[in-house]
Amino acid sequence: MAGCGEELKLLGMWASPFVVRVQIALRLKGFSYEYVEEDLQNKSELLLRSNPVHAGKVPVLIHNGKPVCESSVILRYIDEAFSGAEPSLLPADDPYGRAMVLFWAAFIDDTLLKARSQALRGETGEEKEQGRKKAAAAMATLEGVLRESKARFFSGRDGPGYLDIMLGSLLGSMRATEEICGLQTFDPTTTPLLAAWAELFCALDAVEPVMPRVERLVEYAEATQPRTAVSSTTN
Amino acid sequence: MAGCGEELKLLGMWASPFVVRVQIALRLKGFSYEYVEEDLQNKSELLLRSNPVHAGKVPVLIHNGKPVCESSVILRYIDEAFSGAEPSLLPADDPYGRAMVLFWAAFIDDTLLKARSQALRGETGEEKEQGRKKAAAAMATLEGVLRESKARFFSGRDGPGYLDIMLGSLLGSMRATEEICGLQTFDPTTTPLLAAWAELFCALDAVEPVMPRVERLVEYAEATQPRTAVSSTTN
Known part of the structure; x- marks a missing residue:
């Protein structure tokens, strides 16, 4: 431990x-x-x-x-x-469950983040619009994944797991981007489960103190080069 | 099993x-x-x-x-x-070893493949040249990883593992690209260990019958849209 x-x-x-x-x-x-x-x-x-x-x-x-x-x-x-340290982030003793989680994690880091990047940095208005549509579609897909988990979290339990962390960690940045450029994080009317999940996730004791505040992120983005943070971090 | x-x-x-x-x-x-x-x-x-x-x-x-x-x-x-089915692709009972393998696997699919893509599809000659340099540097880095494995394979054993498969599977396509566009797979003089590894890997019974032949890949690429195969497959 x-x-x-x-x-x-x-x-x-x-x-x-x-x-x-x-x-x-x-x-x-x-x-x-x-x-x-x-x-x-x-x-x-x-x-x-x-x-x-x-x-x-x-x-x-x-x-x-x-x-x-x-x-x-x-x-x-x-x-x-640190096996034995609860909670398990990936489903233990369930190789298929783990494969599904890793598949959706790749979807978040590839499909969703690439779509958002296209929406923000596309070379033409049309390209940006396509990016917005893809990002909205990716969020709708994730709404379906959450629905299928039959729980309040992607983990399928009453607490967060790997996928909750992979997506939830992006919420601060996504909301700051929404503030700065109007790119919606998700549409609460079409993704009500995601909206409820995001509230729940951000209020967790493990999350709340380390999730960057939107105002501070906006301030930081305005004070520095827009891509500083992103280009010096990896996923 | x-x-x-x-x-x-x-x-x-x-x-x-x-x-x-x-x-x-x-x-x-x-x-x-x-x-x-x-x-x-x-x-x-x-x-x-x-x-x-x-x-x-x-x-x-x-x-x-x-x-x-x-x-x-x-x-x-x-x-x-199918745990128990040998050989293990990732190091069993070695979380740090597994993390290292997954780190280098991401390096292959992100850093190396992105550099090659830039070398092939960069918008300017300068961008392409930068891509070539990055791809060569990535291969030199992988030469170092192989050297550190102190074995003929990345697995550190006398047979292939996860990383050998992740990189080795690309050899047919890379060589076909070399044939078509001149983008070098790797430079045998600066990466002698990789050159010996590639020979060894491609001759394995598990590999030889399923590795696409370079001539056939070149023919296929010339007969179809250049990006058909890539755009309909995922990594």
Whole structure:
């Protein structure tokens, strides 16, 4: 168990949704960890040394001196390296269930995020409009996944799992983007389950203190280059 | 164990490196499976029903009637659903080892493939040249990973594992691209370990019969739209 002689250090940056993923996973498991805020314009030696392949992108989780990079890899590592630490993020003893979760996680990081990126950075108005439509369709698809879970969370339990963290960690950034550019996070009238899930997720003790506030994200985006945070973090 | 009352059906298309991944994994494990070649211009009802989210992209592995999509997800499923079936693709009982493998697998599917795509489809000559440089750098990085494995395979054993399959499955397509556009797969003089590994990998009994022949891939690419295969397959 982490906390009993285990050393966990997370190198992060508060505005990165991918860092938020790791924070939520560690807090859900109830692990003690040291959080180190990085200045991405002036990265620490430790960060550069821990993720040399991706030039010091965050998040990096350092466990007893050994670094693990990329949020989706870190989440699985947290689940596997401390087995027995509840809750399980991925369904234990259910290979098919795990495959389904990983499939939908890839859908979030590929299909949904690419659609949103196209909506924001498409070269023409038409391209942006297509991106908006794809993003809305992806959210509608995720509404269906939540409906099929027959629970308030994607995990199918009465608490969050891997997929809840993968999508939920994006909510702060998505809402800030909505504020700045009008790109809707989701439409509560067509995705009522997602709307209720988002409320529930953001109010969790493991989530609320580490989810970046929308006002602060908007302020940060306005004060810096629009892509600073994104280009220095990995998913 | 697959083959003892288990039904495995793979929906694929011969030229797709992502389908090749699954074929190699199934063959390495020694599983019996039915391979169904799909016409991607006229997809079967079964394929469309099995991967509706991605409009019938291949590969899809159907295990006892239940579909699993996306090659990296399928590979992990094959490793976990039939535990005890040797060889293990991911290092068993070694969460840190598994995290490292998944990190490098993401490097192949993101960093390497994106660099190659930029080299082939960049909008300017300069952009293409940058893509070429990034692809060469990614291969040099992978040479270092292979060197660190202290074995002839990325698995660190004397036989292939997850990472060998993830990269090795691309060799046919990469060599065909080299033939068509001159984009080098890798430079044997700067990556001698990769060159020896590629020879060894392609000659394996589990690989040789399912690795698409370069001449056939070149012929196929010349006869069809250049992106047909890629746009209808997922990684």
